Amino acid sequence: MQHTPPITSALLAALSTQAGPLGARAAAGYLRDRGFDVSESTVSRLLRELDDQGLTQPLGKKGRVLTEEGRRSAANLLLDSRRSASFAKALNLRDVQDLVDHLAGRRGIEREAARAAALRAQPEEIAQLRSMMETTGSGRWQERLGFHRAIGHASHNKQIQAVTSTLFDERLDPLEHLLILIGIKQEALVRWDKEHRDIVSSISERDPDGAERLMVVHLDGMIRDTEHFANSGNAHVIHALLAEIEPA
Ligand SMILES: [Zn+2]
CATH class of the missing domain: 1.10.10.10 (Winged helix-like DNA-binding domain superfamily/Winged helix DNA-binding domain)
Structure with a gap:
Protein backbone atom coordinates (compact mmCIF):
# COMPACT_ATOMS: atom_id res chain seq x y z
CA MET A 1 0.00 0.00 0.00
CA PHE A 87 13.54 11.63 11.22
CA ALA A 88 11.43 14.70 12.02
CA LYS A 89 12.82 14.65 15.56
CA ALA A 90 16.40 14.37 14.30
CA LEU A 91 15.87 17.29 11.91
CA ASN A 92 14.34 19.47 14.59
CA LEU A 93 17.59 21.35 15.30
CA ARG A 94 17.53 23.61 18.33
CA ASP A 95 21.05 24.74 19.23
CA VAL A 96 24.64 24.98 18.00
CA GLN A 97 25.39 21.43 19.12
CA ASP A 98 22.40 20.10 17.15
CA LEU A 99 23.65 21.95 14.06
CA VAL A 100 27.20 20.63 14.46
CA ASP A 101 25.83 17.10 15.02
CA HIS A 102 23.74 17.48 11.86
CA LEU A 103 26.83 18.46 9.83
CA ALA A 104 28.84 15.60 11.37
CA GLY A 105 26.05 13.17 10.39
CA ARG A 106 26.13 14.59 6.88
CA ARG A 107 29.90 14.13 6.80
CA GLY A 108 29.46 10.41 7.53
CA ILE A 109 26.86 9.93 4.80
CA GLU A 110 28.22 12.33 2.21
CA ARG A 111 31.76 10.97 2.18
CA GLU A 112 30.25 7.67 1.05
CA ALA A 113 27.93 9.47 -1.37
CA ALA A 114 30.90 11.24 -3.01
CA ARG A 115 32.89 7.99 -3.19
CA ALA A 116 29.97 6.10 -4.74
CA ALA A 117 29.24 8.97 -7.16
CA ALA A 118 32.84 8.82 -8.42
CA LEU A 119 32.32 5.12 -9.16
CA ARG A 120 28.72 5.15 -10.37
CA ALA A 121 27.58 8.58 -11.61
CA GLN A 122 26.18 8.54 -15.14
CA PRO A 123 27.89 10.84 -17.70
CA GLU A 124 24.81 13.10 -17.80
CA GLU A 125 24.89 13.42 -14.00
CA ILE A 126 28.52 14.48 -14.14
CA ALA A 127 27.60 17.00 -16.84
CA GLN A 128 24.81 18.31 -14.58
CA LEU A 129 27.20 18.68 -11.61
CA ARG A 130 29.64 20.54 -13.87
CA SER A 131 26.97 22.91 -15.12
CA MET A 132 25.93 23.63 -11.51
CA MET A 133 29.48 24.86 -10.88
CA GLU A 134 29.12 27.42 -13.69
CA THR A 135 25.92 28.99 -12.40
CA THR A 136 26.43 32.43 -10.90
CA GLY A 137 24.30 35.28 -9.66
CA SER A 138 21.64 35.56 -7.01
CA GLY A 139 19.85 32.50 -5.74
CA ARG A 140 23.11 30.59 -5.70
CA TRP A 141 22.43 29.21 -2.24
CA GLN A 142 19.82 26.95 -3.80
CA GLU A 143 22.47 25.41 -6.02
CA ARG A 144 24.59 24.72 -2.96
CA LEU A 145 21.91 22.55 -1.41
CA GLY A 146 21.13 21.17 -4.88
CA PHE A 147 24.78 20.23 -5.26
CA HIS A 148 24.72 18.02 -2.18
CA ARG A 149 21.35 16.56 -3.18
CA ALA A 150 22.67 15.77 -6.68
CA ILE A 151 25.70 13.91 -5.32
CA GLY A 152 23.47 11.82 -3.05
CA HIS A 153 21.36 10.95 -6.08
CA ALA A 154 24.39 10.19 -8.28
CA SER A 155 25.66 7.68 -5.69
CA HIS A 156 23.22 5.12 -7.12
CA ASN A 157 23.26 3.52 -3.68
CA LYS A 158 19.65 3.38 -2.56
CA GLN A 159 20.60 3.34 1.13
CA ILE A 160 22.51 6.60 0.69
CA GLN A 161 19.78 8.04 -1.56
CA ALA A 162 17.11 7.35 1.06
CA VAL A 163 19.05 9.19 3.76
CA THR A 164 20.29 12.09 1.62
CA SER A 165 16.87 12.77 0.10
CA THR A 166 15.56 13.13 3.66
CA LEU A 167 18.51 15.26 4.81
CA PHE A 168 18.07 17.64 1.87
CA ASP A 169 14.33 17.84 2.10
CA GLU A 170 13.20 21.29 0.86
CA ARG A 171 11.64 21.92 4.27
CA LEU A 172 15.24 22.32 5.44
CA ASP A 173 15.96 25.12 2.94
CA PRO A 174 15.90 27.67 5.80
CA LEU A 175 18.79 25.73 7.34
CA GLU A 176 20.74 26.32 4.14
CA HIS A 177 20.04 30.06 4.55
CA LEU A 178 21.58 29.85 8.01
CA LEU A 179 24.67 28.04 6.70
CA ILE A 180 25.07 30.65 3.96
CA LEU A 181 24.85 33.40 6.59
CA ILE A 182 27.61 31.63 8.53
CA GLY A 183 29.61 31.28 5.30
CA ILE A 184 29.28 35.00 4.59
CA LYS A 185 30.22 36.05 8.13
CA GLN A 186 33.20 33.68 8.22
CA GLU A 187 34.20 34.70 4.66
CA ALA A 188 34.07 31.03 3.71
CA LEU A 189 31.73 31.06 0.70
CA VAL A 190 34.50 31.33 -1.90
CA ARG A 191 36.32 28.44 -0.25
CA TRP A 192 33.15 26.33 -0.10
CA ASP A 193 32.57 26.94 -3.83
CA LYS A 194 36.12 25.91 -4.65
CA GLU A 195 35.67 22.75 -2.57
CA HIS A 196 32.50 21.97 -4.56
CA ARG A 197 34.42 22.35 -7.82
CA ASP A 198 37.24 20.11 -6.54
CA ILE A 199 34.74 17.41 -5.53
CA VAL A 200 33.15 17.54 -9.00
CA SER A 201 36.62 17.24 -10.57
CA SER A 202 37.36 14.11 -8.55
CA ILE A 203 34.01 12.59 -9.48
CA SER A 204 34.66 13.43 -13.16
CA GLU A 205 38.08 11.82 -12.94
CA ARG A 206 36.49 8.71 -11.38
CA ASP A 207 38.68 9.16 -8.31
CA PRO A 208 36.67 7.76 -5.34
CA ASP A 209 39.45 8.32 -2.75
CA GLY A 210 39.84 11.94 -3.80
CA ALA A 211 36.08 12.61 -3.87
CA GLU A 212 35.64 11.10 -0.40
CA ARG A 213 38.61 12.98 1.07
CA LEU A 214 37.49 16.32 -0.38
CA MET A 215 33.93 15.87 0.88
CA VAL A 216 35.31 15.26 4.39
CA VAL A 217 37.48 18.39 4.07
CA HIS A 218 34.39 20.35 2.94
CA LEU A 219 32.16 19.25 5.84
CA ASP A 220 35.02 19.56 8.36
CA GLY A 221 35.43 23.16 7.22
CA MET A 222 31.71 23.89 7.56
CA ILE A 223 31.72 22.45 11.08
CA ARG A 224 34.75 24.58 12.00
CA ASP A 225 33.19 27.71 10.48
CA THR A 226 29.97 27.06 12.38
CA GLU A 227 31.84 26.63 15.67
CA HIS A 228 33.95 29.76 15.09
CA PHE A 229 30.83 31.77 14.24
CA ALA A 230 29.04 30.51 17.37
CA ASN A 231 32.07 31.11 19.59
CA SER A 232 32.46 34.70 18.40
CA GLY A 233 29.33 35.70 20.31
CA ASN A 234 26.84 34.59 17.63
CA ALA A 235 25.32 31.48 19.21
CA HIS A 236 22.12 33.49 19.80
CA VAL A 237 21.87 34.21 16.05
CA ILE A 238 21.99 30.47 15.33
CA HIS A 239 19.44 29.73 18.03
CA ALA A 240 17.05 32.44 16.78
CA LEU A 241 17.23 31.24 13.16
CA LEU A 242 16.86 27.57 14.12
CA ALA A 243 13.76 28.45 16.14
CA GLU A 244 12.14 29.70 12.91
CA ILE A 245 12.62 26.35 11.14
CA GLU A 246 9.69 23.96 11.37
CA PRO A 247 10.90 20.77 9.70
CA ALA A 248 7.84 18.62 10.26
ZN1 LIG B 1 28.65 22.32 0.13
Whole structure:
Protein backbone atom coordinates (compact mmCIF):
# COMPACT_ATOMS: atom_id res chain seq x y z
CA MET A 1 0.00 0.00 0.00
CA GLN A 2 1.96 3.00 -1.22
CA HIS A 3 0.90 6.60 -0.44
CA THR A 4 -1.80 5.45 1.97
CA PRO A 5 -3.98 8.46 2.89
CA PRO A 6 -3.75 9.37 6.61
CA ILE A 7 -7.41 8.52 7.18
CA THR A 8 -6.93 5.02 5.74
CA SER A 9 -3.83 4.52 7.92
CA ALA A 10 -5.83 5.61 10.96
CA LEU A 11 -8.64 3.24 10.03
CA LEU A 12 -6.23 0.32 9.69
CA ALA A 13 -4.70 1.29 13.05
CA ALA A 14 -8.19 1.28 14.61
CA LEU A 15 -8.89 -2.18 13.22
CA SER A 16 -5.53 -3.51 14.43
CA THR A 17 -6.08 -2.34 18.03
CA GLN A 18 -9.54 -3.92 18.08
CA ALA A 19 -9.96 -7.39 19.63
CA GLY A 20 -13.21 -8.11 17.77
CA PRO A 21 -14.93 -6.77 14.65
CA LEU A 22 -15.23 -3.00 14.20
CA GLY A 23 -18.39 -1.42 12.78
CA ALA A 24 -18.60 1.72 10.66
CA ARG A 25 -20.23 3.76 13.44
CA ALA A 26 -17.57 2.90 16.04
CA ALA A 27 -14.83 3.44 13.43
CA ALA A 28 -16.23 6.89 12.58
CA GLY A 29 -16.22 7.75 16.31
CA TYR A 30 -12.60 6.59 16.62
CA LEU A 31 -11.55 8.72 13.62
CA ARG A 32 -13.43 11.81 14.84
CA ASP A 33 -11.66 11.49 18.22
CA ARG A 34 -8.42 11.73 16.24
CA GLY A 35 -9.39 14.88 14.43
CA PHE A 36 -10.83 13.48 11.19
CA ASP A 37 -14.05 15.22 10.17
CA VAL A 38 -15.74 12.16 8.75
CA SER A 39 -19.28 10.75 8.39
CA GLU A 40 -20.34 7.17 8.98
CA SER A 41 -21.19 6.74 5.29
CA THR A 42 -17.68 7.87 4.29
CA VAL A 43 -16.22 5.32 6.69
CA SER A 44 -18.48 2.62 5.21
CA ARG A 45 -17.15 3.48 1.77
CA LEU A 46 -13.51 3.40 2.99
CA LEU A 47 -14.13 0.01 4.60
CA ARG A 48 -15.57 -1.37 1.35
CA GLU A 49 -12.43 -0.15 -0.42
CA LEU A 50 -10.30 -1.99 2.13
CA ASP A 51 -12.43 -5.12 1.47
CA ASP A 52 -11.73 -4.73 -2.26
CA GLN A 53 -8.00 -4.51 -1.53
CA GLY A 54 -8.18 -7.71 0.51
CA LEU A 55 -7.16 -5.91 3.71
CA THR A 56 -10.43 -6.31 5.63
CA GLN A 57 -13.38 -8.71 5.59
CA PRO A 58 -16.88 -8.44 7.02
CA LEU A 59 -17.64 -10.60 10.04
CA GLY A 60 -21.39 -11.17 10.10
CA LYS A 61 -23.25 -7.93 10.77
CA LYS A 62 -20.93 -6.86 13.57
CA GLY A 63 -18.36 -5.10 11.43
CA ARG A 64 -15.03 -5.91 9.92
CA VAL A 65 -11.75 -7.52 10.90
CA LEU A 66 -8.32 -7.30 9.30
CA THR A 67 -7.21 -10.08 7.01
CA GLU A 68 -3.68 -11.48 7.34
CA GLU A 69 -2.61 -9.05 4.60
CA GLY A 70 -4.41 -6.21 6.40
CA ARG A 71 -2.53 -6.95 9.64
CA ARG A 72 0.76 -6.82 7.76
CA SER A 73 -0.15 -3.49 6.14
CA ALA A 74 -1.23 -1.98 9.47
CA ALA A 75 2.05 -3.06 11.10
CA ASN A 76 4.10 -1.64 8.21
CA LEU A 77 2.24 1.67 8.33
CA LEU A 78 2.94 1.92 12.05
CA LEU A 79 6.66 1.34 11.42
CA ASP A 80 6.61 3.95 8.62
CA SER A 81 5.03 6.55 10.85
CA ARG A 82 7.54 5.84 13.65
CA ARG A 83 10.38 6.15 11.15
CA SER A 84 9.19 9.50 9.81
CA ALA A 85 8.59 10.75 13.36
CA SER A 86 12.15 9.84 14.31
CA PHE A 87 13.54 11.63 11.22
CA ALA A 88 11.43 14.70 12.02
CA LYS A 89 12.82 14.65 15.56
CA ALA A 90 16.40 14.37 14.30
CA LEU A 91 15.87 17.29 11.91
CA ASN A 92 14.34 19.47 14.59
CA LEU A 93 17.59 21.35 15.30
CA ARG A 94 17.53 23.61 18.33
CA ASP A 95 21.05 24.74 19.23
CA VAL A 96 24.64 24.98 18.00
CA GLN A 97 25.39 21.43 19.12
CA ASP A 98 22.40 20.10 17.15
CA LEU A 99 23.65 21.95 14.06
CA VAL A 100 27.20 20.63 14.46
CA ASP A 101 25.83 17.10 15.02
CA HIS A 102 23.74 17.48 11.86
CA LEU A 103 26.83 18.46 9.83
CA ALA A 104 28.84 15.60 11.37
CA GLY A 105 26.05 13.17 10.39
CA ARG A 106 26.13 14.59 6.88
CA ARG A 107 29.90 14.13 6.80
CA GLY A 108 29.46 10.41 7.53
CA ILE A 109 26.86 9.93 4.80
CA GLU A 110 28.22 12.33 2.21
CA ARG A 111 31.76 10.97 2.18
CA GLU A 112 30.25 7.67 1.05
CA ALA A 113 27.93 9.47 -1.37
CA ALA A 114 30.90 11.24 -3.01
CA ARG A 115 32.89 7.99 -3.19
CA ALA A 116 29.97 6.10 -4.74
CA ALA A 117 29.24 8.97 -7.16
CA ALA A 118 32.84 8.82 -8.42
CA LEU A 119 32.32 5.12 -9.16
CA ARG A 120 28.72 5.15 -10.37
CA ALA A 121 27.58 8.58 -11.61
CA GLN A 122 26.18 8.54 -15.14
CA PRO A 123 27.89 10.84 -17.70
CA GLU A 124 24.81 13.10 -17.80
CA GLU A 125 24.89 13.42 -14.00
CA ILE A 126 28.52 14.48 -14.14
CA ALA A 127 27.60 17.00 -16.84
CA GLN A 128 24.81 18.31 -14.58
CA LEU A 129 27.20 18.68 -11.61
CA ARG A 130 29.64 20.54 -13.87
CA SER A 131 26.97 22.91 -15.12
CA MET A 132 25.93 23.63 -11.51
CA MET A 133 29.48 24.86 -10.88
CA GLU A 134 29.12 27.42 -13.69
CA THR A 135 25.92 28.99 -12.40
CA THR A 136 26.43 32.43 -10.90
CA GLY A 137 24.30 35.28 -9.66
CA SER A 138 21.64 35.56 -7.01
CA GLY A 139 19.85 32.50 -5.74
CA ARG A 140 23.11 30.59 -5.70
CA TRP A 141 22.43 29.21 -2.24
CA GLN A 142 19.82 26.95 -3.80
CA GLU A 143 22.47 25.41 -6.02
CA ARG A 144 24.59 24.72 -2.96
CA LEU A 145 21.91 22.55 -1.41
CA GLY A 146 21.13 21.17 -4.88
CA PHE A 147 24.78 20.23 -5.26
CA HIS A 148 24.72 18.02 -2.18
CA ARG A 149 21.35 16.56 -3.18
CA ALA A 150 22.67 15.77 -6.68
CA ILE A 151 25.70 13.91 -5.32
CA GLY A 152 23.47 11.82 -3.05
CA HIS A 153 21.36 10.95 -6.08
CA ALA A 154 24.39 10.19 -8.28
CA SER A 155 25.66 7.68 -5.69
CA HIS A 156 23.22 5.12 -7.12
CA ASN A 157 23.26 3.52 -3.68
CA LYS A 158 19.65 3.38 -2.56
CA GLN A 159 20.60 3.34 1.13
CA ILE A 160 22.51 6.60 0.69
CA GLN A 161 19.78 8.04 -1.56
CA ALA A 162 17.11 7.35 1.06
CA VAL A 163 19.05 9.19 3.76
CA THR A 164 20.29 12.09 1.62
CA SER A 165 16.87 12.77 0.10
CA THR A 166 15.56 13.13 3.66
CA LEU A 167 18.51 15.26 4.81
CA PHE A 168 18.07 17.64 1.87
CA ASP A 169 14.33 17.84 2.10
CA GLU A 170 13.20 21.29 0.86
CA ARG A 171 11.64 21.92 4.27
CA LEU A 172 15.24 22.32 5.44
CA ASP A 173 15.96 25.12 2.94
CA PRO A 174 15.90 27.67 5.80
CA LEU A 175 18.79 25.73 7.34
CA GLU A 176 20.74 26.32 4.14
CA HIS A 177 20.04 30.06 4.55
CA LEU A 178 21.58 29.85 8.01
CA LEU A 179 24.67 28.04 6.70
CA ILE A 180 25.07 30.65 3.96
CA LEU A 181 24.85 33.40 6.59
CA ILE A 182 27.61 31.63 8.53
CA GLY A 183 29.61 31.28 5.30
CA ILE A 184 29.28 35.00 4.59
CA LYS A 185 30.22 36.05 8.13
CA GLN A 186 33.20 33.68 8.22
CA GLU A 187 34.20 34.70 4.66
CA ALA A 188 34.07 31.03 3.71
CA LEU A 189 31.73 31.06 0.70
CA VAL A 190 34.50 31.33 -1.90
CA ARG A 191 36.32 28.44 -0.25
CA TRP A 192 33.15 26.33 -0.10
CA ASP A 193 32.57 26.94 -3.83
CA LYS A 194 36.12 25.91 -4.65
CA GLU A 195 35.67 22.75 -2.57
CA HIS A 196 32.50 21.97 -4.56
CA ARG A 197 34.42 22.35 -7.82
CA ASP A 198 37.24 20.11 -6.54
CA ILE A 199 34.74 17.41 -5.53
CA VAL A 200 33.15 17.54 -9.00
CA SER A 201 36.62 17.24 -10.57
CA SER A 202 37.36 14.11 -8.55
CA ILE A 203 34.01 12.59 -9.48
CA SER A 204 34.66 13.43 -13.16
CA GLU A 205 38.08 11.82 -12.94
CA ARG A 206 36.49 8.71 -11.38
CA ASP A 207 38.68 9.16 -8.31
CA PRO A 208 36.67 7.76 -5.34
CA ASP A 209 39.45 8.32 -2.75
CA GLY A 210 39.84 11.94 -3.80
CA ALA A 211 36.08 12.61 -3.87
CA GLU A 212 35.64 11.10 -0.40
CA ARG A 213 38.61 12.98 1.07
CA LEU A 214 37.49 16.32 -0.38
CA MET A 215 33.93 15.87 0.88
CA VAL A 216 35.31 15.26 4.39
CA VAL A 217 37.48 18.39 4.07
CA HIS A 218 34.39 20.35 2.94
CA LEU A 219 32.16 19.25 5.84
CA ASP A 220 35.02 19.56 8.36
CA GLY A 221 35.43 23.16 7.22
CA MET A 222 31.71 23.89 7.56
CA ILE A 223 31.72 22.45 11.08
CA ARG A 224 34.75 24.58 12.00
CA ASP A 225 33.19 27.71 10.48
CA THR A 226 29.97 27.06 12.38
CA GLU A 227 31.84 26.63 15.67
CA HIS A 228 33.95 29.76 15.09
CA PHE A 229 30.83 31.77 14.24
CA ALA A 230 29.04 30.51 17.37
CA ASN A 231 32.07 31.11 19.59
CA SER A 232 32.46 34.70 18.40
CA GLY A 233 29.33 35.70 20.31
CA ASN A 234 26.84 34.59 17.63
CA ALA A 235 25.32 31.48 19.21
CA HIS A 236 22.12 33.49 19.80
CA VAL A 237 21.87 34.21 16.05
CA ILE A 238 21.99 30.47 15.33
CA HIS A 239 19.44 29.73 18.03
CA ALA A 240 17.05 32.44 16.78
CA LEU A 241 17.23 31.24 13.16
CA LEU A 242 16.86 27.57 14.12
CA ALA A 243 13.76 28.45 16.14
CA GLU A 244 12.14 29.70 12.91
CA ILE A 245 12.62 26.35 11.14
CA GLU A 246 9.69 23.96 11.37
CA PRO A 247 10.90 20.77 9.70
CA ALA A 248 7.84 18.62 10.26
ZN1 LIG B 1 28.65 22.32 0.13
